[in-house]
Amino acid sequence: MHRARSIAALVSCYFLFAILMNSVGTVILQSTLSFGVSKAQAASLEGFKDIPIALVSLLLASFIPRIGYKVALTTALLALSIVCVVVPSIPHFWMIKLLFAAIGSSFALVKVSVYSQVGELSDSKAAHSSLLSTIEGTFMLGVLSGYWLFPLFFGDAAQSFDWLNVYYLLGGMLLLTGGLVLFTPLPEPQCNKDGRVSGGLRESWMQMIRLAIEPLVLVFVFCTFLYVLIEQAVGTWLPTFNHEYLGLPLSVSVQLTSVFAASLALGRLAAGLLLKWIPWFSLLTGCVLLMALLVLLALSFEPSVSGSVTGLTDIPAAAWVMPLIGLVMAPLYPVLNSLILSSREKSQHASMTGLIVVFSALGGTTGSYITGWLFHHFGGQQAFLLTIVPMIILLFCLIGFRRLTAPATNLLQGS
Template structure:
């Protein structure tokens, strides 16, 4: 394959940022233990990660073609490498905020660049879809790897700062990734004179006025609220509610990431035979049933000796399986939404998806953190039933609007 080095560089970037972005749940737990911050304060790390992704992904889209893909990727990677190497030296909670803000800004650049590069190195729609799925699949492998990498640096002393040494390893991996980018033969993109940033922003807002888009935005917002609320706080739930040691609590969270990956692969096959609306409703019912089945098992658990993964209570294995059921929802509604729009509207729609996904992720983590802090861990996870019910309503409206728009386009 003549574009092997370019593909390898893209895959390495996505793998690296999967580890960094999805470490936020582990870092929240460690920040609570190491820096003695409240759960509500620790939850702010999600915002420092997601808000820059939302803002920067919109702002940089028109600039990247001017400076070139290689320079854009290298700028993002060197920023992250610098922050990874500084964080253990600074050893403060504010340094973690700065790190996640940098990672969010850099990932926005990386995502826009990688999606553009995929079009440059593929020749047809089939090749594009295949490579995109491969890159996204490697992202999930990175998520899984991240839990185990961080767990390896977590010691028995909960308040120790030695776990921050993981960022020396991640800084080194970032520099290796930068070398792959330097060696990859990336063409400088051809671009026409772009619209002013103000006009692009106004066009995106006008798109959001459409009823179908509004319903979709609410559906995506509620989904990400659940995913990030559960995924980010699962390590803390395992540690403080299920009384598991920190390293085992983090390792068991990897089941959630694995469930998401398997769920999306299975959904890809099921959707060939089942209508998307039926499948997603079954998933929502299953998610609610799993929450109602698992959380009563976590009440009044007595502390016991847990020396390995096999000593953990059954609830520690059941709760992460919610990822298997929620996995199809987000990619399916994205696909239905984009398929309902003209191709020229896909770019601004993607911008809206990123913005409201980031806002949903931050909101979910903050709400879960506040409830976890002041009411309790079980109640925080019971709270996920509310957005599940909300998604059921928005999916019904979304299906009706999508069918109406498809019928209008056919006339």
């Protein structure tokens, strides 16, 4: 019963942060309309989100087990709830930047805590992979919910600030989730079970550095960086692609992006089942090749959307191809994370998760900035076409990762 309650609390945290973290594409589009900022200025929101993630993870990831997961989670949830409630009262672009800096800082604490507790709540590698895939799948369900939640608050005029009222609701949900975490029995870090604090802050940082220079970990973080670069390039700019390149109405552009999130959710939830029959290397390389094929297919169609589109049922079939890339993209992230975490002692999970978060954040920021720059100078078609380049590099990184893990004991069934 305690394990089920703990998992429910972790899933609730991750679900909420999924809405907030992946709202950046919607907010970029709305900021260009409501605040009149350029695409380049709006793209800076990805940096305001991801750079704090990287910094907080780098500084505190190894330290979180010493203060406890519950303290880290409740601090992140309650602090962010305050910022969310303030946002609608200050309708300025600088406040949106501050909001995303707070979202990024809080998410760093949440992700390190959640990933570390997956190890504490799992008694085998198979259980670890299953739980992590479930949590990541739930994360994508949160992303999906966000693409439908935000349009409910869109005003009639494009320049309206009504959409900011969504943060009142999100602030209240964060507060309630903070209360849930506070009164839920969460597993204590292993280093604290004997009542002693293990090591100092300097030693914690050194542990992370020692991990980062291992060949296997180096290849892994490159895989993580490239995957998130691709995912954020597509996910962040898909609403703008739908609106400008395909000519879809604003609300429909955002809602269609929810198909991308739904595809990611379905793919991640299915990853655990697929690994029972397909070796992890075959599954992931197949996914990368299918991603590239779907990008080429999606961009081979000329936009043929007329002004008669009022809902998802009116969208031509060609417009659905790009969002469906999420289906084959989805298994990469949770499977790679589970592979590397399962190969580490539980006492190293916080440090390893810190590296995952840092390089995920750097990949997300890089993907968004590059795609935004390409959108501005060359248009949406060329911007999305060039995502094939990191896909090719990712394929070679997976080959290297496989060679480094080959001498070791199988980490997942089918590997």
